[in-house]
Amino acid sequence: MKKSLLVSAVCIYDPEGRLLTVRKSGTTKFMHPGGKPEPGETAAQAGSRELAEEVGILVDAADLELMGVWTGTAANESNTDIVATVYTAPGRWDSKAIRPTAEIAELRWMDISRAAEHDDLAPLLTEYVLPHLLAS
Incomplete structure (x- = not known):
């Protein structure tokens, strides 16, 4: 039986409309910045915290816009499904000012x-988020 893991992820765009993807240390797949909520955190609070920790972007949880909630295959954990709450951060971000931190x-x-030119994207992106964005 597969495990289930709750995560929050956030779409960040630069002025050209490109989507920020990240690759965590020791992995091969690119995905949104994000991660698991800590005890007592809402999905939006987790997304906000993970943005700050992973790429140094400060966005209040209340300013994140819900894009959707999807269940899919975890990119880097075998035998695990993720239940991902995905947000969009407001505004456009200077790509030169964003730096990888943490993991x-x-x-x-x-x-x-x-996106179809990339074969190293996480399933959440390819199966749910990108089709949603391309259909919008």
Whole structure:
């Protein structure tokens, strides 16, 4: 039986409309900044905290806009499904000012219309978020 893991993720865009993706240390898949909520945290609070910890972006949890909640295959944990609450951060962010911190090994700004060219994206992105964004 698969385990289930709650996570929060946040879509961040630069002025050109590219989506920020991150690759965590010791992994091969690119995904949104985000992670597991701490005890007592709401999904939005977890998303806000993870943005600050992983890429140094400060956004109040109340300012995050809910995009959707999806259940899918975890990118880096075998035999695990994730229940992901995905938000969009307001505004556009200077890509030069964002730096990987914590467990982030690499940042990549991706043109969502060219996402199919990447074979290293997390299932949450390819199966749920990108189709949602491309249909909007």
